[in-house]
Amino acid sequence: MPGQNKHYNLSLHNDAMRILILGIDGYIGWPLALHLLERGHEVSGVDSFYTRKRVREVGSDSAIPIMSMERRIESLKEMSGHKLSFIRGDVSNPRIIYDAIKEFKPDCTVHLAEQRSAPYSMIGLKQATETLQKNMIGTVNLAYAIKDMNPGCHILKLGTMGEYGTPNIDIPEGFFEVEYRGRKDTLPFPRNAGSWYHWSKVHDSNNLMFANNVWKIPVTDVMQGVVYGTSTEEIDRFSSPTRFDIDEVWGTALNRFCAQAVGDMPITPYGKGGQTRGFLSLTDSIQCLTIAAEKPPEKGEYRVFNQFDEYYSVNQLAETVKNSYEHLTGKPARIEHVENPRIEKEAHYYRPDMIKLRNLGYRPSRSLETEILKILSDLSKHKSRIDKLKNCIMPKTFWAKSSGI
Ligand SMILES: NC(=O)c1ccc[n+]([C@@H]2O[C@H](COP(=O)([O-])OP(=O)(O)OC[C@H]3O[C@@H](n4cnc5c(N)ncnc54)[C@H](O)[C@@H]3O)[C@@H](O)[C@H]2O)c1
Numbered sequence: 001m002p003g004q005n006k007h008y009n010l011s012l013h014n015d016a017m018r019i020l021i022l023g024i025d026g027y028i029g030w031p032l033a034l035h036l037l038e039r040g041h042e043v044s045g046v047d048s049f050y051t052r053k054r055v056r057e058v059g060s061d062s063a064i065p066i067m068s069m070e071r072r073i074e075s076l077k078e079m080s081g082h083k084l085s086f087i088r089g090d091v092s093n094p095r096i097i098y099d100a101i102k103e104f105k106p107d108c109t110v111h112l113a114e115q116r117s118a119p120y121s122m123i124g125l126k127q128a129t130e131t132l133q134k135n136m137i138g139t140v141n142l143a144y145a146i147k148d149m150n151p152g153c154h155i156l157k158l159g160t161m162g163e164y165g166t167p168n169i170d171i172p173e174g175f176f177e178v179e180y181r182g183r184k185d186t187l188p189f190p191r192n193a194g195s196w197y198h199w200s201k202v203h204d205s206n207n208l209m210f211a212n213n214v215w216k217i218p219v220t221d222v223m224q225g226v227v228y229g230t231s232t233e234e235i236d237r238f239s240s241p242t243r244f245d246i247d248e249v250w251g252t253a254l255n256r257f258c259a260q261a262v263g264d265m266p267i268t269p270y271g272k273g274g275q276t277r278g279f280l281s282l283t284d285s286i287q288c289l290t291i292a293a294e295k296p297p298e299k300g301e302y303r304v305f306n307q308f309d310e311y312y313s314v315n316q317l318a319e320t321v322k323n324s325y326e327h328l329t330g331k332p333a334r335i336e337h338v339e340n341p342r343i344e345k346e347a348h349y350y351r352p353d354m355i356k357l358r359n360l361g362y363r364p365s366r367s368l369e370t371e372i373l374k375i376l377s378d379l380s381k382h383k384s385r386i387d388k389l390k391n392c393i394m395p396k397t398f399w400a401k402s403s404g405i
Contacts, residue, residue: 019293020104021045022091022142023112025052025069028158028227028285030242032110034234035286036293037082044104046097046113048090051243051250054120060247060392063259063385064230064378072240079238091138094145101145101153108154108293111142114204118162118195119249119341119397125404128196135200136207143211154218154296156289157208159201161223161278161308161352165192166345171352174221174304194344195399209302216300220292224285225278225308228254229371230378232283242282244379247392248341254279254317258372260393261325261333262379263386270395271340273315274347278308278354281366288357295360306354309364324372341395 019036023029024045033043047069055061067075073084085104089096091113101109114135115121121131139157146153164171167190176189188209191202205221212219230244245251246259257267280288288307297303312320322333340346379386 016040016042017107017293018042018044018104020100020106020109021112022097022109022138023047023114024086025049026112026116027243027245028282028289029112030072030240031232031235031282032286032289033084034076034238034240035232035290037076037080037084038234039290044085044087044100044106046087046089046091046100048088048113050090050115054115054117055245055247055250058120058247058249058392060245060250060389061385062243063246063382063389064241064244065382065385066241066243075240076238090134091141092134094141097138097141097145098149102149105150106153108156108296109142109146110289110293111139111155111157113138114158114200115197117250118197121195121197121200122399122402123249123397124402128402131196132200132203136203139204140207140211143208143215143217146217147211147215151215151217152299154220154293155208156220156292157204157222159205159221159223160198161225161306162195162198163191163193163202163205163223164189164352165194166276166348166350167192168349171306173306173353173356174223194342212300212302218297218300219302220297221302221304222289222292223304223306225280225311226252226254227280227282227285228252228375229282229366230375232286246386246389248395249397251393253314254321254372255375256393257318257321258375258379259386259389261321262376262383263390263393265390265393266334266336267318267321268336268338268394269314269318270338270342272346273318273337274313275344276311276313276348276350278306278311278352279317279368280307280309280364281371283366284309284364287365288362291357291360291362303356305356306352307357308352308354310368311350311352312368320368321372324369325376328373328376338395341398343399
């Protein structure tokens with residue numbers, strides 16, 4: 001049996017599962033597919049290539065070159081013998097999703113196929129409504145397709161820790177017990193998102209909770225932290241990189257900071273840099289999703305996982321990138337705070353729970369420092385691409401200026 005994962009203690013299932021990945025061409029989707037295949041599962045994928053197109057729309061590109069899907073599948077087959085079936089299509093079209101579910105009959109569908117950039121959703125009215133429509137419709141299509149064509153299939157849906165916002169109290173995993181006017185109940189923890197993108201995820205969560213309530217579809221709704229990293233065991237083994245975005249619209253904070261250091265640019269935290277968020281490496285994101293797929297919810301259960309390794313302030317990340325870059329190259333790096341394009345608290349309390357995945361066997365496998373050194377060294381091989389993308393890195397998408405005209 002191929003590739004036992006050394007990082008966590010799950011033995012391979014005797015019965016391989018059939019796992020459908022919506023959004024298989026993306027940053028997380030591609031390495032997840034490689035990992036699940038290596039664990040002996042049968043994998044099929046759907047993607048519309050929206051991210052490739054939308055990243056080009058803002059004049060940017062993946063800092064690490066990626067193969068076409070056709071080439072990815074061919075090269076994987078040549079190197080490992082793994083077969084991967086793929087459908088090109090938009091999950092907001094019900095025909096695509098009904099056909100995929102009917103033909104493949106998955107045990108688990110991992111739903112990653114959404115517009116995933118907060119800044120993109122804040123460019124203006126067109127991008128805001130496109131994000132809300134496509135994300136919400138795709139998720140509702142999936143719930144209906146499973147109910148009609150393959151009841152019992154587990155929906156493993158990627159939401160975001162950003163759904164909760166930054167409340168001044170601890171954040172539980174999805175639900176909390178409330179006492180109000182002498183009565184008690186367990187209720188969904190309030191969501192307070194900070195962009196149209198994040199609100200689309202809140203609406204998805206509500207819609208999935210409802211679909212579970214009426215049709216008993218088993219659902220895992222993952223509140224995932226920000227993911228960083230260029231590599232996983234399988235990306236390296238099969239020389240099959242995943243995309244890596246570094247521009248102001250598509251690049252997440254730590255990935256952008258690493259690109260700035262490699263491109264001899266200042267590392268630019270937004271505002272005071274006290275914003276604190278949960279983060280996890282790409283390898284650990286894949287580990288968590290694999291555990292969630294292989295250890296599904298009970299029949300009819302809706303469960304919420306908070307998924308991150310550790311929480312850091314943006315300043316802590318900037319300092320760690322600076323120190324790592326200086327250690328690696330002997331050259332100085334500089335931190336320069338810039339005007340915050342977002343509307344958010346820049347210093348606040350932040351203490352989310354992260355217990356359920358650990359109880360299922362998840363153990364963080366890569367330290368922040370080790371991973372940053374790996375990102376810096378992978379990116380330095382593509383310095384000339386980063387130099388060409390320099391104009392796309394500084395913030396231009398300001399929440400306050402988002403407009404319909
Ligand atoms: N990367 C992170 O830090 C992070 C953090 C929290 C949550 N998430 C969530 O995880 C999921 C995957 O994120 P990612 O970083 O891999 O993003 P990504 O944009 O790289 O991948 C998403 C993939 O889905 C495809 N897609 C988008 N809309 C589609 C549609 N309507 N029909 C078919 N395909 C579609 C895109 O082409 C892309 O290949 C997203 O839902 C995102 O919101 C990501």
